[in-house]
Amino acid sequence: MAERDNGSGSEGRPLVSLRNVAKTYEVDGGSTVAALQSVSIDIADKQFVSLIGPSGCGKSTIMSIVAGLLEPSTGEVLIDGHPPARAREAHELGIVFQQPVLLPWRTIRANCRLLLEVAGLRSAETETRIQELLELVGLQDFADLHPNQLSGGMRQRAAIARALCLDPLLLLMDEPFAALDEFTRLQLNKELLRVWAQRRKTIIFVTHNIAEAVFLSDRVIAMSPRPGCVIEDLAIPLPRPRHPDVRYTKDYTDCVVHLQRLLESAIPVG
Amino acid sequence: MVLKSTIVRWRILGAALLLVMLLVSWQAGVVLFDVPGYLLPSPLEIAQALWNNHTTFAEHTLVTLGEVLIGLGVGILLGLALAVLMSWSPLLNNALYAPVLATQTTPIVAIAPILIIWFGVGLTPKVIIIAIFSFFPVLVNTLSGLQATSRQMVQLMKSVAASDWQIYRYVRIPMALPHVFAGLRLAAAAAVVGAIVVEWVSSTAGLGYLLILYQSRLNIDEAFATLVILMLLGVTVFALFAWLERRFSWQKRLGIE
Incomplete structure (x- = not known):
């Protein structure tokens, strides 16, 4: 075995x-x-x-x-x-918790952008990366909605995309x-x-x-x-x-x- | 959207109808039971008093409104600043807790004369007292709002080496906004009460001063008219903050309860 x-x-x-x-x-x-x-x-x-x-x-x-x-x-x-x-x-480091911990006032895309903004890495290139990651987790059609409009599974996908945005x-x-x-x-x-x-x-x-x-x-x-x-x-x-x-x-x-x-x-x- | 505005319209209509019914039955009651004017003036008499003294009322309303706005502004800034400091540092939280509580348990009516002795009858003691009345609801609500951010959200921010300031700027402060607005509305109402209290103790102008003056002269119609203006003033300031909340709170904008 x-x-x-x-x-x-x-x-x-x-x-x-x-x-x-x-x-x-x-x-x-x-x-x-x-x-x-x-x-x-x-x-x-x-x-x-x-x-x-x-x-x-x-x-x-x-x-x-x-x-x-x-x-x-x-x-x-x-x-x-x-x-x-x-x-x-x-x-x-990228972290995903049990709860998605998304910011309710930000769209899914803007939530993914959060850590990039904090890290001072926001650029046209990172915008493309966010788009690719949202497509990868199947959220491209929901990118401009807010977390309260998504199901629990979708929010968790968003959390995964966010964790990958910094390419950790x-x-x-x-x-x-x-x-x-x-x-x-x-x-x-x-x-x-x-x-x-x-x-x-x-x-x-x-x-x-x-x-x-x-x-x-x-x-x-x-x-x-x-x-x-x-x-x-x-x-x-x-x-x-x-x-x-x-x-x-x-x-x-x-x-x-x-x-x-x-x-x-x-x-x-x- | 159409449906929503229709509902709002009906609600306003309903409230207006209720008010009219109340005024009509008040008027009818006073006339029917022949209530003497020095006990309870009728709505028409109050309206007449308002009209006859409208320049006096306008003058004194402006004085009170000015005090309320300045005092409220100071109180809001004080409340917000203290909330950020107290949520940021447990040490400051412990140190400030007792003094802050003391400002609320001390009867304001008792310290107003002392402030007037110190600062004279000018604007300063009024602003201080209105600020004491209004900073507390802002502080309490903002503090609980700043603590509403989950531990995990903070950990997420720290995982990219975010500074304390960044955690406040991106997460804690926006997360606190709905609580802050609730505090602002309460503070607005409290500020008007504070203004009247301090004008009662000692002043030469303002609606509180007018109220004392009319009562001492048994001008009951005018006293009631002053009360009506005070009520409207409170509602107006409250409505201003409710409007700000609708305009600036993400929670209202997204319809999250």
């Missing part, structure tokens, strides 16, 4: 590297709670990696630490050899489809793969949906409940480009079942 893969592989320096990253929070009364316990992960360039685990396993904490929005208590994160702060300044090296997706209904989620899974095939980025994808993680990823990293640590690093041996029918193959089912068992055994019965 699937074999272990530490991700550093033969492609030289990893794009994202977490070295013994731990995070403890102070709670009232001076005691501390460990959210993350010494996590080390290397992610190669253009790799699609999912972080999976029960809620409270610190997957979103890892996301925030990689984005440089949260300082780790110990350890370090390097993105393309530099700390996250540098990656932010170089506009190498690394795309961080924090449970991007968790708030959508099952059909829309499947549809967007397929679309994400199509988009990724055309705009090849390194993606860190946080989810608690095992099937979704296996279908999308090159590699699935499973985490234990609090304090979070890596309990499995599984390479997904499914071919690319991935057809939805791949979900009916034995390799796919084996991966899903393996992860399912692992995560069930990791969660204390309560």
Whole structure:
């Protein structure tokens, strides 16, 4: 079945590297709670990696630490050899959250333009790029509408287009489809793969949906409940480009079942 | 669009009809039950008082309106500035919270005489008191509006190394606008109340001054006429801000509730 893969592989320096990253929070009364316990992960360039685990396993904490929005208590994160702060300044990060977080007073196109304006990169060339990305996510006919006029799935597509507008090296997706209904989620899974095939980025994808993680990823990293640590690093041996029918193959089912068992055994019965 | 304007027209017509009915029954009540004029003048008597003294009323209305506009302007600027500072820095928030609250719990009628001793009977104490009345609703609403931005939106902005100022300019301030407008409308109404209070305490002109004067002389028709003008003044200032809101608030423009 699937074999272990530490991700550093033969492609030289990893794009994202977490070295013994731990995070403890102070709670009232001076005691501390460990959210993350010494996590080390290397992610190669253009790799699609999912972080999976029960809620409270610190997957979103890892996301925030990689984005440089949260300082780790110990350890370090390097993105393309530099700390996250540098990656932010170089506009190498794209983020998609569970909620689309679009600005309601801006049109979809203007929402995509937001980060370019903030970064001072707006130009005729970026306008063309926005148009291409809106076409890529299928929103070209809705570009001049406001978010309240779009469905949840469309808003999430807009959020993906916005994240790609800066042409980042690394795309961080924090449970991007968790708030959508099952059909829309499947549809967007397929679309994400199509988009990724055309705009090849390194993606860190946080989810608690095992099937979704296996279908999308090159590699699935499973985490234990609090304090979070890596309990499995599984390479997904499914071919690319991935057809939805791949979900009916034995390799796919084996991966899903393996992860399912692992995560069930990791969660204390309560 | 046609439908909407028709509905609006009916609504205005309905309100006007109700007002007319109210005035007619008031007039009828006063005549029928022979209510003495020093208790309750009839609408016609009030209208007559308005007409007979219209130059006096115009003069004093201008004085009050001027005070209201200047005081309201100062109050709005103060409220907006404090809201931005307090939302930006938790330290300033803690430091300013108690003093701000104190301005609202202290009876204004009690501090007005002190301000008049300090600054004389001129415009300054009036502007200060009207500003005290009007900055608070602006501050409270703007503050909650500035905090309405989601944490994730801020994280998104920070992911491209946006400065604090950029986060305010692109996200927090526009996001706060609907709340700000709600605060402005309340402040406009409060400013008129503030103006009357300070004119009552001490002044030589303005509608509050007129009201005191007419009451002391038992000119009840004129006192009621003054009240009518005050009411109209409040409604006008309120309507001005409602118009600004329709014009400038993205929420109204997009029809989001």
